[in-house]
Amino acid sequence: MASKKRNDTALLAARAGRYGECTPPPPLRRYFCRLWSHALHDGPPAMVAIVPDGYCDLLWIDGRLVVAGPDRTAAFPVLRPGATVVGARFAPGAAAAWLKTPLSALVGRLxxxxxxxWKDAAEFEARLGDCRGPSAAMALFGRLLEEAIRDEDEPARDAAIIFAAADSGRPVSGPFGRLGMSERQLRRRCHHHFGYGVKTLERIRRFQxxxxxxxSSDTMPLAGIALEAGFTDQAHMxxxxGEFSSLTPAVILGQLSISKRPG
Structure with missing residues (x-):
């Protein structure tokens, strides 16, 4: 569960270990937009902030396959130092069909x-459990997903359109109004495929x-970043x-930037 207080000691997940991702092989690209792995640092456990991004992920962690539902605010999971997590990020519109579950039922849940x-879960867990290391588990994970897509429904095309509009900063209601979709229909589809309404998705993608x-910006001050990202002003940002991460923009900038920047 996310903390509502600022906690400037928390680390964004990307800073808490070695993170890598790759494009899935062609048979998987309709259903998954990224395959990834995250090897956590050894040593004392750190407070890690998993921030919302509008996606749902399938994870291989601690010997189990789990679904990480979409988040509204940062989560602070207890992660074992030195552990490796292997994941597959569902493409927009693919998760609800694959899991046979509306994502509104999975918000903030692992x-x-x-x-x-899911009928193949126990078999896949047993096969992944025999892997001798993270790289072998990553390779097998991809092959198991390729096996699984033979029985899965096609992703919803309208969800991809919703996500693309939210990601670009354009009002999502624009293209759907032209397509004859009512506000109520849009809200229902958004809750089904992303777990929350259009406005929340738009805010989360602006945060991303x-x-x-x-x-990526070496010299842009925080006020400039606020406007470029689509916030009204720096106070709005x-x-x-703070709501989505529990951190201040300056702390996040310090964690993600390579060089010192004006604030």
Missing amino acids: VPLADIG RFLNLCR TREV
Whole structure:
């Protein structure tokens, strides 16, 4: 569960270990947008902040396959030092069909795949448990997902359109109004595929634009980052970044940037 207080000692997940990702092989790309692994540092456990991004992930962690549902605010899971997590990030519109579960039922939850009733969970866990290391588990994870897609429904195309609009900063209601989708239909589809309403998805993707700017902008001050990301002003950015991460923009900028920047 996320803390509502600022906690400047928390580390963003990308700073708490070695994170790497890759594009899935062609058979998986309709259903998954990234395969990734995260090897945590050894040593004393750190408070790690997992921040919302609008996605749902399938994880292999501590010998189990689990679904990480979409988050509204930062989560602070207890992670074993030195552990490696292998994951597959669902493409927008793919998770609800794959899991046969609306994502509104999974918001803020980490749920064993077997508890959702996925028929191959126990078999896949046994096969992954025989792997001798993270790289072998990552390779097998991808192959198991390729086996699994033979029986899965096609991802919803409208969800990809919703996500792309939210990601770009354009009002999501624009393209759907032109397509004849009512506000109520849009809200229902958004809750089904992302776990929350359109406005929350738009805010989360704006927060992710802020994170990307922190990673890529060498000299831009925080006020400039706020406007470039789509916030009204720096105060607006500070409120929303705190809500989604429990951290201040300056702390996040310090964690993600390579060089010193004006604030």
